[in-house]
Every structure is written in C-alpha cells, then in structure tokens.
C-alpha cells in the first residue's frame with residue numbers, strides 16, 4: 001500500500017473513532033458539547049482524508065462543490081430552533097441525492113467491473129437514496145407547512161406502494177443478473193423517487209418528526225451501501241452509525257407517543273380531529289393574573305415547571321431562568337419535569353433550558369417526575385399541552401389514550417400558561433383545564449413569565 005493511502009486510512013480510522021465518541025458523548029447534556037465538537041473534527045478529518053485521494057486529477061470542481069455547499073449550508077445552520085426538524089429533513093434529502101448521484105455515476109462508468117455483490121449493493125444504494133431524497137423533501141415541506149399537513153389517503157394505497165417497491169426490487173434483480181441491461185437503470189431511480197413521495201403522503205404532519213428520524217436511518221443505510229460500492233470503510237462505519245441511531249431514535253419517539261411503528265407509517269394519524277365541542281364550551285375555567293400567580297408561587301415550597309412547545313415558540317427560557325433564580329433564592333424547591341416528546345423534536349426542552357443555564361440536575365424525566373407530583377404545591381405548565389393531558393390515562397376514545405403523560409393533575413395547584421383554550425399538536429381538548437385546582441394564566445409564555453418575575457422581584461419578601 002502506498003504511503004499516501006496508509007495516511008488516508010489512518011485519518012479515516014481516527015474520524016470513525018471520533019464519530020463513535022461523538023454519539024456517546026451526545027447522550028447526556030453534560031458532555032453534549034464535547035460530542036458535537038468530536039463530530040465536527042471527525043467530519044473535517046473525513047473530508048480532508050478524501051481530498052488526499054490519489055485518484056483526484058483536478059481540484060477545480062471539488063472547490064466549486066465546496067463553495068456551493070457552504071453557500072447552502074451556512075444559512076441552513078442558522079434557522080430557528082423550532083425549524084430544526086425540517087432543516088434536518090433537508091440535510092437528509094441532500095445526503096440521499098448525493099448517494100444516488102454517486103451510485104448512478106458509478107454504474108455508468110464502472111458497471112463492467114462490478115461483481116454480483118457490488119451490483120446488488122449499488123441497487124440497494126440507489127433505491128434507498130432516491131426514496132429518501134423525495135421522502136425527506138416531502139417531510140420538510142409538510143413540517144414547514146408549504147405542503148398540506150393532512151394525511152392523503154386513497155383506497156388500495158398500501159397495495160399500490162408495495163407494488164411499486166416490489167417493481168423496483170424486481171428491476172434490481174434483473175440488473176444484478178445482467179448489469180449491461182442499462183436501459184433498466186433509470187427506471188429503478190424513477191420508481192424509487194415516486195415511492196418516496198407515496199410513502200410520505202398518507203402520514204400526517206404530526207408524525208413527521210418520527211418519520212424524519214426514520215429517513216435519517218435510511219440515509220445512513222444508503223451511505224453504508226455506498227461505502228461497500230466504493231470500498232470506503234469510513235462511509236460504511238458512519239453510515240451504519242447513522243442507520244442504527246436513527247432507527248433507535250424513531251423507536252424511542254414512537255414509544256413516548258404510545259404509537260407502534262406500523263401505526264406511524266400506515267395509521268394516517270391526525271386525519272380525524274376528535275372534538276367534543278358542545279360539552280367543552282359550557283364548562284368553565286378559572287383564570288388568574290400575574291400578581292396572583294406570583295403570590296401562589298412565592299408561597300409554595302415545592303414547584304415543578306413543565307415546559308412545552310409554547311415555551312420554545314415564545315423563546316421564554318431566559319425569563320423562566322430568571323423566575324427560577326428568584327424562587328430558588330427565596331428557598332422554593334424548583335425542578336423541571338421534562339416529557340420525552342415535549343416540543344417538536346427529541347431533547348428540545350433540554351436544549352432550551354441548557355441554553356438558559358438551568359442546572360442539569362434540576363431536570364427530571366418522566367419517570368422521576370411522576371412520583372413527585374403528589375407532594376408538589378404547584379405544577380406550573382409553560383406552553384405544554386398534550387404531554388399533560390389526563391385523557392391519555394382515562395379516556396379510551398382519545399387519540400392519545402395510553403400515551404405516558406406527566407401527572408401534573410396530582411399536584412395541589414396546577415397553573416397553565418398559554419394564550420387561549422386552543423388545543424396543542426394532537427388537536428384535542430385537555431380536561432386538565434376544567435379541574436377545580438387548575439388556574440389558567442392566559443398570555444404569551446415570555447410575556448407572562450416576565451410579568452411574574454416583575455411581581456416577584458418588586459413584591460415584599
């Protein structure tokens with residue numbers, strides 16, 4: 001092996017190790033920054049190692065690609081936190097497009113040298129790459145609301161989809177038997193591109209984050225397949241890491257929403273918006289002002305704050321931190337109850353609270369929080385809704401029945417900051433708001449928490 005190749009292999013080995021460490025470190029907030037850094041260094045090494053490749057004759061087009069990629073990538077990196085799921089979907093789309101193009105180029109230039117194994121893997125690569133490309137674009141469009149969020153279904157849909165996938169696989173087998181039958185190759189790509197669209201249209205906007213995680217897994221698998229075709233170990237390792245971690249994350253998210261995988265993919269969730277309208281309107285709720293809320297919080301000895309999507313949109317985390325500081329200084333025991341699917345992406349709340357420098361050890365997950373609510377004076381819900389809905393425990397007809405929720409209704413007083421009586425993500429009413437012990441604090445999360453802070457700071461100690 002020439003020295004330059006040994007150097008490349010060593011660089012790839014170090015990059016692979018960094019990717020593994022990166023995933024490990026990102027698993028807890030305390031080491032997450034280090035994990036990101038390790039991933040970035042790994043990626044720089046991977047690119048640098050590839051640029052050393054002896055097969056490169058001219059760097060002109062590579063440079064054009066690097067500049068183009070940077071021009072697209074920099075603004076993508078600056079989107080708001082709530083838009084990260086669709087941003088991630090776009091990244092998968094680009095990755096999958098790249099995998100498909102590399103696979104196609106490899107087929108047309110080198111099909112004479114491909115072994116049966118090589119040709120089979122190349123077919124898997126372009127099928128997965130093409131369907132992930134259009135599927136991810138669809139998912140991003142649904143989340144950004146440029147495409148309709150509602151599931152689109154028709155009779156025999158699953159049959160049509162399966163038939164398309166089967167057709168792509170049959171063509172792949174024909175190509176493996178005779179790789180020179182190149183007229184067939186564009187059909188594999190075309191069918192898979194359409195399949196990607198068909199796969200996503202019956203899935204409602206509500207399930208998109210889970211689907212994106214699954215598409216992430218497909219993108220990883222297609223990259224691993226590309227690694228076999230190009231004989232590149234780094235791609236195989238990175239693709240396998242991506243494929244498996246994406247799958248594990250989708251499973252975790254499905255569990256937290258109490259949905260099976262097949263239900264997410266074929267269930268057309270979000271189609272019927274269950275609504276008990278008549279009954280709802282007659283029930284009354286009690287509301288309170290920032291002054292009242294502040295005096296109840298100030299008099300409490302134990303408070304659990306439950307943040308949700310509304311805290312994220314309002315960017316209220318820094319005000320929440322101020323409120324936490326004042327209450328803690330007054331001797332109130334303040335902790336945070338974090339539901340695994342609060343917000344719109346896994347870890348959403350942890351990231352926001354970390355940004356506001358709330359100590360990690362004050363964050364409790366679902367299992368730690370629930371036993372504490374019965375001993376809690378105030379459960380303060382900030383822009384969360386579905387993750388606190390007691391109907392998940394009691395109402396068998398509810399679409400979220402069986403979903404594990406934070407048992408905030410067991411606290412002595414429940415206070416809910418939100419702007420109106422509008423439902424949350426699942427589109428369903430929340431019986432919590434009509435309980436005697438519940439006080440509704442109507443307003444924008446940032447504004448309302450800010451007013452509570454003013455009251456607490458200005459009020460007598």
Ligand code: NAP
Nearest residue numbers: 308309310341343345346384385386387419420424425445
């Ligand atoms: P949610 O059920 O969507 O409720 C959010 C609430 O925030 C809304 O009811 C809204 O009420 C309120 N809100 C919005 N803007 C606000 C503002 N500026 N100030 C104050 N309140 C505001 O949120 P969640 O409880 O966090 O539950 C997450 C939902 O997303 C679950 O259904 C979960 O299954 C789903 N989901 C999550 C993930 C994930 O990975 N985290 C993935 C897929 C699906 P108003 O309009 O009245 O203000």
